[in-house]
Amino acid sequence: SQQEQAGFEERHLRYISLLGKGNFGSVELCCYDPLGDNTGELVAVKKLQPSKQSSMDDFKKEVKTLSVLHSEYIVKYKGVCYSMGRLSMSLVMEYLPYGSLIGYLENNRHKVNTRRMLLFASQICKGMEYLQSLRFVHRDLAARNILVASESLVKIGDFGLTKIIPCNKEYYRVTQPGESPIFWYAPESITESRFSHESDVWSFGVVLHELFSYCDINSNPKRLFMQEIGHNMQTPSISLHLANILKNNWRLPAPPDCPPKVYGMMKECWQYNFTERPCFSLLGNQIEVIMQDERDNFKG
Numbered sequence: 511s512q513q514e515q516a517g518f519e520e521r522h523l524r525y526i527s528l529l530g531k532g533n534f535g536s537v538e539l540c541c542y543d544p545l546g547d548n549t550g551e552l553v554a555v556k557k558l559q560p561s562k563q564s565s566m567d568d569f570k571k572e573v574k575t576l577s578v579l580h581s582e583y584i585v586k587y588k589g590v591c592y593s594m595g596r597l598s599m600s601l602v603m604e605y606l607p608y609g610s611l612i613g614y615l616e617n618n619r620h621k622v623n624t625r626r627m628l629l630f631a632s633q634i635c636k637g638m639e640y641l642q643s644l645r646f647v648h649r650d651l652a653a654r655n656i657l658v659a660s661e662s663l664v665k666i667g668d669f670g671l672t673k674i675i676p677c678n679k680e681y682y683r684v685t686q687p688g689e690s691p692i693f694w695y696a697p698e699s700i701t702e703s704r705f706s707h708e709s710d711v712w713s714f715g716v717v718l719h720e721l722f723s724y725c726d727i728n729s730n731p732k733r734l735f736m737q738e739i740g741h742n743m744q745t746p747s748i749s750l751h752l753a754n755i756l757k758n759n760w761r762l763p764a765p766p767d768c769p770p771k772v773y774g775m776m777k778e779c780w781q782y783n784f785t786e787r788p789c790f791s792l793l794g795n796q797i798e799v800i801m802q803d804e805r806d807n808f809k810g
């Protein structure tokens with residue numbers, strides 16, 4: 511849009527409320543009202559906390575990533591807003607009124623049945639398939655990073671850790687440890703910092719688990735893994751323990767009332783050997799088949 515070219519002017523951005531905080535800064539709900547007559551539009555503004563230069567570089571990369579992504583299953587980038595004389599910048603995105611998937615599932619358990627969850631899962635799958643087609647590795651696929659656009663549409667909403675896989679390789683190796691969401695990480699990501707489309711598939715399996723657990727705090731992946739690890743505390747670091755139990759083939763248990771075929775799909779995503787994990791297009795097809803079964807059974 512012409513707005514993207516021009517950029518958003520800070521003086522027309524009116525703060526409404528804080529939507530949430532991340533380890534980068536915060537996201538605020540604002541009204542962009544250049545005419546000053548309240549005909550403006552609601553936008554989500556991601557403000558970088560004024561900190562070390564590196565986060566500004568990461569932030570610029572995130573803006574670059576988001577600005578090339580065009581998919582109905584990915585939150586829309588609208589532009590940037592410079593302030594403090596181009597010293598600080600904010601990322602302006604579409605505002606999704608239903609909020610993050612975690613909050614939505616907690617408050618709408620009654621409205622979300624198996625078919626609705628499978629619809630959400632297939633949309634996340636399609637978003638990831640699109641991301642993979644551009645050689646992006648998300649590295650932070652989790653329910654907390656999925657946004658709800660409507661009762662029948664979810665979008666991938668955060669690309670803070672997304673990296674591009676170099677052309678001559680099939681994976682991305684990170685150096686900086688940062689805030690690692692290790693309970694969503696594939697074993698090779700925990701032990702070798704190796705990230706790939708296959709490690710994104712592992713995380714997708716964990717998102718499926720969160721979905722079918724209604725993001726219930728008691729079945730949160732971190733809590734379930736820590737319960738398992740807690741029983742055999744030996745090595746000092748949690749990530750080594752986690753890698754250990756995964757190597758010994760312990761996996762998150764099936765969520766209550768989870769359809770067996772869906773739990774089977776999770777287990778496929780959690781194959782220890784990344785070459786044996788399904789790809790997103792195969793997962794997308796499997797979900798469509800289960801959705802059809804659910805429709806048939808539903809008719810009874």
Ligand SMILES: C[C@H](Nc1nc(-c2c[nH]c3ncc(Cl)cc23)ncc1F)C(=O)NCC(F)(F)F
Binds near residue numbers: 532
């Ligand atoms: C830190 C911010 N946290 C939150 N954001 C929102 C939100 C509602 N509506 C939104 N519309 C566009 C955006 Cl970008 C965010 C929201 N709601 C609750 C939050 F805790 C965030 O970006 N979370 C990552 C992701 F967006 F993927 F959920």
